[in-house]
Amino acid sequence: MYSPPAQHAPYPQQPVQRWWQRTGVIIAALVLLPPLGIALAWMTRWTQGKKIVATVLSALWFLIVLFSGGDDKAADDDKVGAANAATASPGSAATTPGKPAEPSAAPVLPNVVSMPFDQAEKALKGAGVAKVSALSVYTDVPLASYHSNWGVCFQSPAAGAAPADATLHLVAPGKTCPAATGTRLHAEVTKAPTPTQEEADGTSGTGGGGSAYYKNCDAAKAAGAAPIRKGQPGYRSALDKDGDGVACDK
Template sequence: MYQQYQQPHSYAPQPLRRWWQHPALIITALILLPPAGIALAWTSRWDQKKKIIATVLSGVWFLVILLTPDSAKKSGDDAKSPAAVTTTAAPQSSAASAAPASAMPDVVGTPFAGAEKAVEALVDTELTALSAYADVTLPADHTTWVVCFQEPAAGAALASKSVPASVHLVAAGTTCPAEKGTSLKPKSTPKATPTPTPKPTVDEDASSSGGGGSVSYSNCAAVKAAGKAPIRRGDPGYGRHLDKDGDGIACER
């Protein structure tokens, strides 16, 4: 009898695959529980290259999962902060809405033309121009005149657009006064001229009346100024023109 010849298999039989070596299970574990997935991957029938790739990807994914809670917490805190700021700032917004929308600009030192544009942009009324000096008349064309004083003051809140505004001006190159309404050229008070005191005059020619001496007086005012009144006949300075009644005593009154 002849034995039956059996042709040998061309490949070795593959060992049975365990349930934990199933690719779907390993991939799921790599995603949901990376440490366990990496362990299963290295017990699987994958080649060396696939195992290394799976280990690297699962490790990176595991690090992302670990760092995500901190990032999420930080994002949550950042999200809460604007809400807190908004809540705190809400009263300020209400106060700001209740406050006036504009304030009086500072126009002192600027020409009237520029001041007019700045002020009339905020109010509906016209800017009133006045002279800063009481004795200076404001010309019809005062666009180049400079502002010295303004009403309302710079920075004052404008409650409405109907607030009246005015400025006091001086000509360009003129110094502003210390106060509005003062005079540029104050009137000077005339000084009283003192009345000169008549002085006795010395007459070299003695009076024909024999008054004696070389002193003569032009009138009784000069005699009184010299302290010689009354003056008698024979005294220095006596003269007939001083003795009106001819009794010999002159300037007795």
């Protein structure tokens, strides 16, 4: 007799998942809103191990974001404070409330000794000097019309004084500065006075002779001519103080 085929049991019906039970939604919540994501994870049918791992990772992520946000806020506060200090009125010193601002130091003359004149002039005018005059440091050396490269030996007023019209004493390139202003570079040569015709000829009361002339007895002694007797070259009455006819005998 024919037997009917056995009836198969129907497939078990899968429970319907709501939107908040979907794996993608829960993972997004764990990253974006850790407290909500942890709560949703524990409402799923995940295994106990998966729920614990998701909870730990989400909590760590939440703490990292929380503390890093505090550091960023402190850095932002520092930037705001620096910006406020930078935007303070130019030239004004930072003051503490209730404490008067300290006055700024008055300008003073810089030290321009040893500088070329052009650089020294710029430095002095930059310090508030209206007029800078130039003089040659040696009295017997005239100041060249072009003296920008002459060096500064002395400045007046001196460095550290209040700005005022300044005078610079200069020396030519290659020359050294003297110990003080008003110095001659070359030794002064003293010319002996020209003897009169009578003194040169040794006549008319001079008693001298020849063309020799000595400025004084020291010069005659240095020349080895002293004493000079009347009638000898170089004799003149001005050198014979006692009038005994012998000059420079003492």
